[in-house]
Amino acid sequence: MSTTSHLSDNLTFRSSDWLEPRSRTSTGKANVQEPTASPRRNVSASDGLVVFDHVHKAFAARGSAGEVTALQDISLSLRTGSIMGIIGRSGAGKSTLIRLVNGLDTPTSGRALFDGVDVGSLSGNALRQTQRQIGMIFQHFNLLSSRTAFENVALPLEIAGTDKTAIAARVNALLELVGLADKRDRYPSELSGGQKQRVGIARALATEPKLLLSDEATSALDPETTRSILDLLKTVNRELGLTILLITHEMSVVREIADEVVVLESGRVVEHGPVYDVFTQPQHAVTRSFFANDAGRQLPADIRARLQPGAIPGGKAIVRIVFRAASADDAVLSKLARELGVDVNIMSATVDTLAGKPFGWFIASVDGSKSADEIVAYLARYGVSAEVLGHVA
Amino acid sequence: MSPEIIRLIVNATIDTFYMVALALGFGTLIGLPLGIFLATGGKGELLAFPAAKTILGLIANATRSTPFIILVVAIIPFTRLIAGTSIGTTAAIVPLTIAAIPFIARLIEGAIREVDYGLVEAARAMGATPLQIVRKVLIPEALPGIVLGLTLAAVNLIGFSAIVGVVGGGGLGDLGIRYGYQRFMPEVMAVVVIVLIVLVQGVQSFGDRLSRRLNKRLRHSS
Numbered sequence: 286m287s288t289t290s291h292l293s294d295n296l297t298f299r300s301s302d303w304l305e306p307r308s309r310t311s312t313g314k315a316n317v318q319e320p321t322a323s324p325r326r327n328v329s330a331s332d333g334l335v336v337f338d339h340v341h342k343a344f345a346a347r348g349s350a351g352e353v354t355a356l357q358d359i360s361l362s363l364r365t366g367s368i369m370g371i372i373g374r375s376g377a378g379k380s381t382l383i384r385l386v387n388g389l390d391t392p393t394s395g396r397a398l399f400d401g402v403d404v405g406s407l408s409g410n411a412l413r414q415t416q417r418q419i420g421m422i423f424q425h426f427n428l429l430s431s432r433t434a435f436e437n438v439a440l441p442l443e444i445a446g447t448d449k450t451a452i453a454a455r456v457n458a459l460l461e462l463v464g465l466a467d468k469r470d471r472y473p474s475e476l477s478g479g480q481k482q483r484v485g486i487a488r489a490l491a492t493e494p495k496l497l498l499s500d501e502a503t504s505a506l507d508p509e510t511t512r513s514i515l516d517l518l519k520t521v522n523r524e525l526g527l528t529i530l531l532i533t534h535e536m537s538v539v540r541e542i543a544d545e546v547v548v549l550e551s552g553r554v555v556e557h558g559p560v561y562d563v564f565t566q567p568q569h570a571v572t573r574s575f576f577a578n579d580a581g582r583q584l585p586a587d588i589r590a591r592l593q594p595g596a597i598p599g600g601k602a603i604v605r606i607v608f609r610a611a612s613a614d615d616a617v618l619s620k621l622a623r624e625l626g627v628d629v630n631i632m633s634a635t636v637d638t639l640a641g642k643p644f645g646w647f648i649a650s651v652d653g654s655k656s657a658d659e660i661v662a663y664l665a666r667y668g669v670s671a672e673v674l675g676h677v678a
Numbered sequence: 679m680s681p682e683i684i685r686l687i688v689n690a691t692i693d694t695f696y697m698v699a700l701a702l703g704f705g706t707l708i709g710l711p712l713g714i715f716l717a718t719g720g721k722g723e724l725l726a727f728p729a730a731k732t733i734l735g736l737i738a739n740a741t742r743s744t745p746f747i748i749l750v751v752a753i754i755p756f757t758r759l760i761a762g763t764s765i766g767t768t769a770a771i772v773p774l775t776i777a778a779i780p781f782i783a784r785l786i787e788g789a790i791r792e793v794d795y796g797l798v799e800a801a802r803a804m805g806a807t808p809l810q811i812v813r814k815v816l817i818p819e820a821l822p823g824i825v826l827g828l829t830l831a832a833v834n835l836i837g838f839s840a841i842v843g844v845v846g847g848g849g850l851g852d853l854g855i856r857y858g859y860q861r862f863m864p865e866v867m868a869v870v871v872i873v874l875i876v877l878v879q880g881v882q883s884f885g886d887r888l889s890r891r892l893n894k895r896l897r898h899s900s
């Protein structure tokens with residue numbers, strides 16, 4: 286039996302209950318995962334739904350003999366059911382990376398595996414079957430202007446050869462899910478950006494994919510619309526058990542939605558970890574630079590203007606102190622003042638929760654005889670991380 | 679103006695219509711797939727077949743750079759082969775079609791190339807075959823542009839159809855030459871010109887309106 290018939294059986298019989306919460310995942314999986322006619326199925330399922338295995342990607346540079354290296358030695362694994370955020374500056378290689386997963390591009394060396402299958406080794410029908418298990422949403426939505434919302438969502442099903450009645454049932458349910466049932470006959474030009482992206486999401490979900498790829502899906506939207514779209518993505522992740530790989534250049538997006546974050550810089554992974562850890566203890570300068578505009582992490586403007594990198598005799602050190610869930614014991618600050626004999630003056634403080642765990646940070650000026658490094662080392666002994674931002678007179 | 683002359687004008691108008699409609703029809707039949715191929719056959723493109731694309735592009739350019747009147751004469755043997763004769767309205771359809779094909783193909787190529795590449799990417803990501811992309815994405819999205827292109831082609835064909843009058847092709851051009859010029863009846867010439875103007879205007883505004891109707895990118899349309 287071919288995969289096509291599996292998929293369409295799937296659609297026909299379960300189009301109505303497909304949008305019901307979770308219950309489907311086990312049966313649904315069994316149905317779709319059956320032997321796709323795919324070569325090289327040599328990575329065990331426990332390796333994650335998406336695996337990058339020492340991926341390199343170089344492009345021939347236009348007009349010159351050289352090459353542009355877009356990705357270097359990327360190895361990552363994305364757990365089924367999780368949300369991974371990839372963040373990086375423009376040109377870091379984010380889009381290139383994500384496009385390897387659904388075969389829009391192929392690695393120069395290394396492998397990008399989806400569900401244990403090396404996507405780069407697929408072509409023709411086998412590739413198309415795999416692509417139908419992966420939905421994708423885009424920054425500029427990429428909706429067909431000649432099709433209504435309904436017809437846009439129907440497109441991937443038409444392409445997969447689903448019959449008309451099944452398409453209608455599925456598309457209506459999807460438009461309901463994304464809250465656009467009343468806009469089904471509107472053309473994209475008659476929809477707002479947020480509504481267009483909802484159509485994009487419904488379209489990406491049409492073939493009941495296991496994975497959703499999102500390339501800057503909220504970058505063209507205002508903050509409030511961004512939040513509602515991210516909420517929708519969270520909902521589909523939770524309710525449908527959909528795994529999500531999303532690209533962004535905004536830390537706030539990662540923070541809102543992701544379980545894990547990968548920081549990409551010049552084609553390399555410079556930091557990777559659970560969102561809570563990366564947020565509270567960023568290791569790499571690039572990661573920190575993404576927090577630069579995060580409210581609460583900013584220095585008061587007057588301090589920033591006076592800040593100098595080197596220590597100033599008789600001056601004060603400006604320190605950022607981060608309390609994590611495990612260390613949220615602020616008595617440590619009074620101990621610090623007492624034991625090291627320094628004055629600690631809190632200038633701003635933020636307390637927040639991230640991924641359900643509390644954390645907080647203080648920006649404090651510390652003066653006295655001790656060097657800034659000693660203070661940082663002292664705090665580290667109590668499991669509190671601190672970073673010297675500079676010095677003021 | 680005598681009823682006889684009026685009857686001639688009416689018949690000539692019908693002949694022109696007939697030539698243009700058929701040349702446009704046949705021209706589109708071949709020009710549309712050709713235009714799609716020219717837009718997608720290049721290296722790294724959807725239907726990548728660069729060698730064929732280059733050759734077809736060269737042929738299209740060669741045909742387009744041949745002055746129409748020369749084309750008409752040059753292909754007389756071919757016209758005779760197809761139409762059984764080289765004079766008359768039906769025979770005129772052959773050179774008109776030959777001239778229309780590359781013209782239409784280039785216009786359609788342009789319209790297809792206007793389609794946002796992001797849409798092609800989205801369709802590829804859905805697992806669409808190249809033919810599905812052409813049918814479900816490129817043609818529907820390019821349709822307003824294609825209609826404008828075909829309108830332009832129809833207008834040009836009306837002009838060309840008047841030229842075939844010189845070599846006995848029939849239609850309004852033929853009438854204008856024979857009566858207006860050779861028999862010196864300026865009023866016939868004037869009427870012929872007016873009918874041509876009305877025809878061109880009508881075709882153009884019909885095409886414009888249809889294209890606007892089809893263009894869902896404009897908010898006010900529906």
Ligand SMILES: Nc1ncnc2c1ncn2[C@@H]1O[C@H](COP(=O)(O)OP(=O)(O)OP(=O)(O)O)[C@@H](O)[C@H]1O
Binds near residue numbers: 344354377534
């Ligand atoms: N088709 C291509 N041909 C040549 N170079 C390319 C191509 N695609 C990407 N690149 C190069 O690869 C690098 C990474 O590009 P990529 O689009 O992945 O960046 P990005 O992180 O998505 O950036 P942005 O945030 O601007 O979208 C860039 O230097 C880019 O110029």
Ligand SMILES: [Mg+2]
Binds near residue numbers: 379380381500
């Ligand atoms: Mg990008």
